[in-house]
Amino acid sequence: MENLENYKTVFKDVFEVEDEVLNDSFSSTNVDSWDSITQLHLVTSIEDMFDVILDTEDILGFKSFENGKIILKKYDIVLE
Numbered sequence: 001m002e003n004l005e006n007y008k009t010v011f012k013d014v015f016e017v018e019d020e021v022l023n024d025s026f027s028s029t030n031v032d033s034w035d036s037i038t039q040l041h042l043v044t045s046i047e048d049m050f051d052v053i054l055d056t057e058d059i060l061g062f063k064s065f066e067n068g069k070i071i072l073k074k075y076d077i078v079l080e
Contacts, residue, residue, distance in 0.1 A: 003050075004079045007072070010045045011065060014038060027064030039063075050077050
């Protein structure tokens with residue numbers, strides 16, 4: 001559970017949002033503030049929080065709250 005809370009904390013800090021908006025539909029296609037700069041901030045914050053280095057494909061694919069969970073699972077980080 002701690003990993004999920006840490007994951008949410010990164011999103012809340014980067015996007016300046018509350019828990020209530022973080023769901024499967026929170027993505028780059030429907031969040032106005034999700035641009036290339038925010039994407040970079042999000043990825044570096046995730047890497048720092050979980051002490052991982054995402055590969056290029058994963059960085060480019062990290063376009064939603066839900067997809068991020070799937071990507072982190074590849075790095076043995078379970079967000080449940």
